[in-house]
Amino acid sequence: MSEIHTLLASPQPEGARERKRRETRQRIAEVALRLFLAQGYHGTTLDVIAEEAGISRRTFFSYFKSKDDIIMFGLEADWASMIDDLLKTSPDVAPINAIRDLMVRRIERHNTAQMQAIDKLMLSSESLLARKQSFYIKQEQLLFSALCEVWRQPERRPALRMLAMMSIGAMRIALQAWRESTDPNKTVSSFILDAFNCVRAEL
Amino acid sequence: MSEIHTLLASPQPEGARERKRRETRQRIAEVALRLFLAQGYHGTTLDVIAEEAGISRRTFFSYFKSKDDIIMFGLEADWASMIDDLLKTSPDVAPINAIRDLMVRRIERHNTAQMQAIDKLMLSSESLLARKQSFYIKQEQLLFSALCEVWRQPERRPALRMLAMMSIGAMRIALQAWRESTDPNKTVSSFILDAFNCVRAEL
DNA sequence: CATTAAAATGCACTCAGTGCAAACATTAAT
DNA sequence: ATTAATGTTTGCACTGAGTGCATTTTAATG
Structure with missing residues (x-):
């Protein structure tokens, strides 16, 4: 009880x-x-x-199950809240727009210096890097489930599956481009928008 | 000398x-x-x-740098040959078709029982699973480089970057669907074709 | 055969991670 | 307030992965 x-x-x-x-x-x-x-x-x-x-x-070890988990812990919490927001979206919006906007809003709340630092940290450990990438794929699954909750027509499921994959992929590519960019004026958000436009252009 | x-x-x-x-x-x-x-x-x-x-x-340790690497070793070699084949493709073909066909051909040369076994093995180790997923992302990079070699117009690069991401993603989704499928008559290839059609439908 | 370089080995070490049982703190119930 | 039940912290001893280093073995070459 x-x-x-x-x-x-x-x-x-x-x-x-x-x-x-x-x-x-x-x-x-x-x-x-x-x-x-x-x-x-x-x-x-x-x-x-x-x-x-x-x-x-x-x-x-009663708080984290491994050394790697210390870093992963922060990421997980962050994403959970974005998925929550997605679940509150109206099914009238185009799903891709909903995702894009949430991602941009989410990333704008972030401390970019800290993001860079953690990112650099990941590169120093193979296992950590692997877990980061593994994490993206887990997010893809969660995103797909959330999409199915909001846009419920069964016939859209395969498309939503692909959409989840493309969205996370676009974000990954955007973050990578931002990380490698030499122009300090370009914001993370702008890279995200570019990437989504690029998906859109082919959609 | x-x-x-x-x-x-x-x-x-x-x-x-x-x-x-x-x-x-x-x-x-x-x-x-x-x-x-x-x-x-x-x-x-x-x-x-x-x-x-x-x-x-x-x-x-003079042959593999870690226990995980034993498993990864096999995968890497396999993919390298597919990339080699892609480099021989004529730039007249649509890139997405070239990739799809190579993937199907490659996968049909595989022992599906062994694929399943290795796949199941991966699930038993967090680190191994993470490395597998990390591996997909490495492939995405390689695939992108190869695509740029064949289809050289610089203005196509962003689209090719997305294409690499979508192709690897489609394959991942196809393999997952196949793994979870209960119908033993559906081949891996058929799942790959379905996934690519689904990308295509939105392209 | 003698020389040289690569490969294999043994040994001792560090560090992550786990199982277990004892000590300790918190909560709820009498 | 005392007690019992439950959850948390800790120490200890252990396994197993991975590394550095010095030595020996083995293959390639003149």
Whole structure:
């Protein structure tokens, strides 16, 4: 019974236990990111992270299942909220426009310097880079599910599947172009719009 | 000078050294795959693989840079040949058709049972799964480069970039649909064709 | 056969990650 | 307030991947 209650009443008390847990998790992530940026990913051991965060090495693993997960954790949360927004969209809008606008809005809320830093960090670890790319594909699945929720006609499903793939792909390409761009005046958003126009041009 | 000679004369003697090295690499890969299928990925240690392959544990790392790499190795070689074929294509053909046909032809040369087995194997390791997906994205880059070689007009580049993304994406989706399909009569190729038609329908 | 360079090996080490059981804190119930 | 139940932290000992280094083995060449 208490389970059901918890599920239904999510914006609720939040006992001291949950709060502390959330805080610790956050602290680990912050400490780790700081150390990664200062001494590199491989140059930072879990022992040091645990120590700086004021927990034991063993306890670290009750918050993250691996070193890589510290970085992934931030990304996941961020995307979840975009999908939530998508679910509130009216089915009268063209899906591709809905996605494009949400992506642009989402990315404009970001600290680009931090994005660059994390991005660079990823390049220093094969496994981390792989997980980032793997993450894009997971997002594609989530996006597809969300699209199907909003635009419910079964006959559109295959097209929506492709659309999810193209949208995430366009974003990936846009971010890559931005990262490699030498012109500091071009914003991330402008690259996103370009990429979507390019898909559109062929659609 | 001997370097240049070696470079120019690649289909050449192949000394006993190179042959042996190639054979050993192959043997390790085969042994490892057999063991993975029999006892699972995590259930197979590098010690056992090395022993079965008749080498020392340390030597393993002079053939593969990680355990994951054993699996990746096979995939890379396979794709390289497809890219080679693409480079021989006439620029008069529509690029999307060229890619589609090459993919279908390539996949039809494959042992589907083995494909399924490797696929299932990947699911048992997070890192391996991540690397597979990462691999797709690397292929996308290679494919894009190859497309630019054949269809050289600079103004087509952005479209070709998107095309590379969509092609790899379509293949990914096709393979996924095939993997999840319950109908044993539908071939992998048919799924690929469906996926490409779906892209085409929107193009 | 002697020389030289590549490849294989053993050894000792670091670090990520896990299982287990004991200690500790929090919550709810009596 | 005491107790019981439950969740969290910790230490310890272990496995397994991956690396650096010094040594030995093996193949290629004059």
